[in-house]
Amino acid sequence: MAVAGSAVGLGNFLRFPGKAAENGGGAFMIPYFVALLLLGIPLCWAEWSMGRYGGRKGFNSAPGVFSVIWRHPLSKYLGALALLIPLGVYFYYIVIEAWCLGYAWQYAIGSESLMNGIDPAGYKQHFEQYTGQGSDGALFAGGISQTLIFILITFALNFYLVYRGLSGGIEKFCNIAIPVMAVCAVCVLVRVLTLGTPDPNLVDQNVVNGLGYMWNPQPEALLKPATWLAAAGQIFFTLSVGFGVIINYASYVKPKDDIALSAITASSVNEFFEVCLGGMITLPAAFIFIGATMGTVVAVGSSFSLGFAALPNVFAMMPGGQLFGFLWFFMLFLAAITSSLSMLQPVNAFLKEGLGLDKFKATALLFTVSSVGTLFVVYYSKGLSALDTIDFWAGEFCIVILALVQAIMYGWVLGTARGKAELDNGAQLRVPNFVQFVLKYVTPAYLIAILAGYLFAPSGDGKSSAFFERINDIMKPDNFVQRISILIVLGTLVMLWIMVYFAGRRWEAEGRYSKLDE
Amino acid sequence: MTTGGWIFMTLSISSVLLLVIYTVGKVLLTANKQ
Numbered sequence: 317m318a319v320a321g322s323a324v325g326l327g328n329f330l331r332f333p334g335k336a337a338e339n340g341g342g343a344f345m346i347p348y349f350v351a352l353l354l355l356g357i358p359l360c361w362a363e364w365s366m367g368r369y370g371g372r373k374g375f376n377s378a379p380g381v382f383s384v385i386w387r388h389p390l391s392k393y394l395g396a397l398a399l400l401i402p403l404g405v406y407f408y409y410i411v412i413e414a415w416c417l418g419y420a421w422q423y424a425i426g427s428e429s430l431m432n433g434i435d436p437a438g439y440k441q442h443f444e445q446y447t448g449q450g451s452d453g454a455l456f457a458g459g460i461s462q463t464l465i466f467i468l469i470t471f472a473l474n475f476y477l478v479y480r481g482l483s484g485g486i487e488k489f490c491n492i493a494i495p496v497m498a499v500c501a502v503c504v505l506v507r508v509l510t511l512g513t514p515d516p517n518l519v520d521q522n523v524v525n526g527l528g529y530m531w532n533p534q535p536e537a538l539l540k541p542a543t544w545l546a547a548a549g550q551i552f553f554t555l556s557v558g559f560g561v562i563i564n565y566a567s568y569v570k571p572k573d574d575i576a577l578s579a580i581t582a583s584s585v586n587e588f589f590e591v592c593l594g595g596m597i598t599l600p601a602a603f604i605f606i607g608a609t610m611g612t613v614v615a616v617g618s619s620f621s622l623g624f625a626a627l628p629n630v631f632a633m634m635p636g637g638q639l640f641g642f643l644w645f646f647m648l649f650l651a652a653i654t655s656s657l658s659m660l661q662p663v664n665a666f667l668k669e670g671l672g673l674d675k676f677k678a679t680a681l682l683f684t685v686s687s688v689g690t691l692f693v694v695y696y697s698k699g700l701s702a703l704d705t706i707d708f709w710a711g712e713f714c715i716v717i718l719a720l721v722q723a724i725m726y727g728w729v730l731g732t733a734r735g736k737a738e739l740d741n742g743a744q745l746r747v748p749n750f751v752q753f754v755l756k757y758v759t760p761a762y763l764i765a766i767l768a769g770y771l772f773a774p775s776g777d778g779k780s781s782a783f784f785e786r787i788n789d790i791m792k793p794d795n796f797v798q799r800i801s802i803l804i805v806l807g808t809l810v811m812l813w814i815m816v817y818f819a820g821r822r823w824e825a826e827g828r829y830s831k832l833d834e
Numbered sequence: 835m836t837t838g839g840w841i842f843m844t845l846s847i848s849s850v851l852l853l854v855i856y857t858v859g860k861v862l863l864t865a866n867k868q
Contacts, residue, residue: 577857584850588854
């Protein structure tokens with residue numbers, strides 16, 4: 317439950333429906349399930365296996381674990397990707413976490429902005445104002461906004477919990493909070509599925525068509541490489557695979573613990589929250605109240621916008637809507653805080669293990685770096701451009717790259733025989749042998765095909781690939797913030813590489829590598 | 835919603851539910867054994 321608690325977060329209830337809407341609903345679901353079966357679950361097992369293997373050899377951070385598996389000076393620099401992703405995602409994840417807390421607060425005090433009956437345009441406008449989408453620096457204009465206060469509270473709370481080492485306590489708390497959230501989500505789901513046609517003037521915007529938007533297969537859309545990349549990225553994001561979190565967490569697991577069962581249980585519980593609850597609530601609700609143009613809400617804002625814009629309409633139509641609105645966003649905040657705490661752990665562990673910093677110094681350095689990243693996202697809030705750009709490069713593109721690195725590392729460097737032996741150690745659940753074949757051949761080939769399609773296959777106008785279309789878009793004069801966002805991600809990577817260089821020298825001097833040969 | 839949509843939805847949701855029931859059941863049985 318603790319691992320499931322960390323896995324369930326904003327990816328399930330906010331990012332998944334947003335990504336599905338952005339990629340045409342039903343067009344997204346086939347690549348999504350293919351990615352779950354061929355990438356997500358197999359790589360989840362691989363990551364747990366590699367993490368515990370590295371942990372048994374005395375390393376807890378991804379650069380260290382990678383060094384154990386591939387005894388080459390470059391391996392630790394590849395491991396830096398597993399630090400960049402959780403840190404980069406944390407820059408903006410914390411902001412969305414704060415929106416959830418802010419919305420919970422507004423429901424708790426009965427704010428009129430969120431309790432106005434059915435008012436799709438009004439709630440969308442409120443969300444845009446609340447998140448400062450009108451202009452850069454909007455949250456700082458005219459004094460400190462409420463949003464900013466909640467961001468500060470959330471940021472401080474995360475670091476307080478990390479410093480005090482209370483994340484375990486929070487996870488225990490989530491053993492209660494996660495089932496409560498499931499019950500709350502089921503109540504909201506029942507309300508969504510019984511909405512019928514709320515506006516008699518818009519007969520097409522009904523619940524059946526909403527479900528159809530999400531589930532009608534669209535085979536013609538399967539030719540878009542960007543959709544396959546988004547689906548793979550979403551699977552990795554939601555399962556925390558290729559994220560750097562599991563490899564660090566698994567390194568602390570005892571040799572006789574059943575990691576095979578832990579991995580698949582966490583994945584399945586997470587998928588239940590995502591597919592059966594998150595998607596079935598937000599996407600049909602957005603279709604009913606916003607219509608098939610909901611993709612524009614995501615395109616103008618971010619993948620995380622849809623739930624905030626659509627769900628207040630649902631709560632307005634529920635008996636006890638204020639209570640459900642409060643419970644929903646507060647539970648979302650709790651689910652998010654376990655995830656954001658787990659994002660800080662990989663870098664925190666590396667700073668202690670690699671640079672020898674004590675608890676205070678490691679936390680202070682992490683606080684400083686993440687403050688800069690988060691402040692950037694908060695200030696450049698126009699159209700949530702900074703948030704969305706970092707989400708794409710760190711939370712989608714880099715995740716797929718790291719997943720490919722890990723698949724090759726597991727299948728071709730560690731070897732499936734050693735990997736399976738590690739996975740089977742202490743396991744009640746025997747992972748079928750064909751999974752090893754999938755991990756060695758299918759997963760890397762699949763990821764290479766997705767990346768090659770995204771980078772090189774003609775898209776849209778038939779000339780440029782989806783990747784170069786994005787690059788061309790970023791290079792337009794108006795997109796200054798997107799360019800700086802990419803520099804923030806690259807700058808963070810360079811900073812981590814420098815730290816990894818010093819960590820490598822330190823491990824060499826301590827003789828930790830030579831101990832591996834004994 | 836098309837017939838294909840209904841079939842896809844039913845198969846997907848029931849597969850996820852079966853996986854959850856199997857894995858959580860296995861975890862509980864393992865915990866009881868210990």
